[in-house]
Amino acid sequence: MTPGLFQGLQVVLSTLGAEGVPAANAAATVLESSIGLHHYLVVSALVFGIGIMVIIIRRNAIVLLMGLELILNSAGLNFVAFGKYVAADRIDGQMVTLFLIVIAAAEASLALAIILNIFNSLNTIEVDEAKSLKG
Amino acid sequence: MSFSDSIFWVFATTAVVPAFLILFTRSIVRMAFLLLGSLAGFAGLYLQLNAAFLGFTQVMVYIGGILILFLFGVMLTQRSDIPVREKVGPALAVPGFFAGLLLMAALLFIALQNPWKTHPPVPVTEPDTPVIGIKLLSTYILPFEAVSILLLAAMVGATYIARVQAPGAPDGQAELSDSNAEGRLE
Numbered sequence: 001m002t003p004g005l006f007q008g009l010q011v012v013l014s015t016l017g018a019e020g021v022p023a024a025n026a027a028a029t030v031l032e033s034s035i036g037l038h039h040y041l042v043v044s045a046l047v048f049g050i051g052i053m054v055i056i057i058r059r060n061a062i063v064l065l066m067g068l069e070l071i072l073n074s075a076g077l078n079f080v081a082f083g084k085y086v087a088a089d090r091i092d093g094q095m096v097t098l099f100l101i102v103i104a105a106a107e108a109s110l111a112l113a114i115i116l117n118i119f120n121s122l123n124t125i126e127v128d129e130a131k132s133l134k135g
Numbered sequence: 136m137s138f139s140d141s142i143f144w145v146f147a148t149t150a151v152v153p154a155f156l157i158l159f160t161r162s163i164v165r166m167a168f169l170l171l172g173s174l175a176g177f178a179g180l181y182l183q184l185n186a187a188f189l190g191f192t193q194v195m196v197y198i199g200g201i202l203i204l205f206l207f208g209v210m211l212t213q214r215s216d217i218p219v220r221e222k223v224g225p226a227l228a229v230p231g232f233f234a235g236l237l238l239m240a241a242l243l244f245i246a247l248q249n250p251w252k253t254h255p256p257v258p259v260t261e262p263d264t265p266v267i268g269i270k271l272l273s274t275y276i277l278p279f280e281a282v283s284i285l286l287l288a289a290m291v292g293a294t295y296i297a298r299v300q301a302p303g304a305p306d307g308q309a310e311l312s313d314s315n316a317e318g319r320l321e
Binding site for chain 1: 293
């Protein structure tokens with residue numbers, strides 16, 4: 001196991017309250033709070049994977065859209081976290097996420113309009129059954 | 136563990152667990168409310184990251200807007216003769232699960248293994264909102280305008296795509312527009 005990965009796992013384990021796991025030095029020297037960049041990246045990675053699962057497993061078009069929103073949110077969380085812990089100006093990460101939220105709203109409204117249209121012509125919103133090219 | 140840290144764990148759990156439960160729920164309406172929980176967790180994480188404006192934007196746009204849109208979509212696309220349930224493709228459940236797991240593992244590996252050049256977070260001395268407003272109209276003026284045009288186009292496009300069509304019209308050729316709706320109905 002690489003040192004960085006080990007350290008990251010140590011951060012996670014030590015904050016989970018595991019006994020006998022020494023607190024990672026990198027996180028301890030940053031500030032008094034033990035929550036660091038890694039924690040947000042882990043949350044974001046988990047939700048991203050769940051979003052991918054939802055998109056592949058589910059067949060209802062609206063549920064697919066929900067998975068997409070999960071993925072967009074995890075990306076936005078990464079931007080804000082990197083803005084706080086890595087970037088020179090923390091507002092820059094927030095700006096990207098702000099635009100991301102706006103674009104997600106536009107995308108959701110358009111996708112739902114398309115889904116309504118598919119439902120009107122095919123009487124279903126299961127993506128497996130909408131396979132004909134000519135409506 | 137300090138109080139602020141435990142708040143992080145509360146919000147992180149709120150963000151991840153409902154998202155995971157979406158995979159195992161059959162009712163679409165219940166899924167929408169699980170998504171609400173997950174998005175609320177994200178809003179809390181934004182607050183935890185000192186992004187108060189973003190957190191409340193998340194609450195207003197996602198929870199107040201997009202989720203209601205989803206519920207409208209669910210209501211408008213369900214036939215009354217079949218229950219509001221959803222089939223899970225048995226063929227795709229296992230590969231989908233492993234594909235998501237693989238991506239998750241890859242992202243976790245990158246996130247934990249990469250030596251990020253982190254610096255201690257700068258203490259917040261002033262509220263975000265005026266800074267964001269000034270940045271929107273100076274540094275980010277071009278994306279701001281582009282996004283406003285995108286929103287207008289999306290609004291017009293969504294209204295056009297979802298327009299009401301006559302019940303028996305072949306392929307949308309005789310849709311009811313506002314000007315001739317009454318004449319067609321007679």
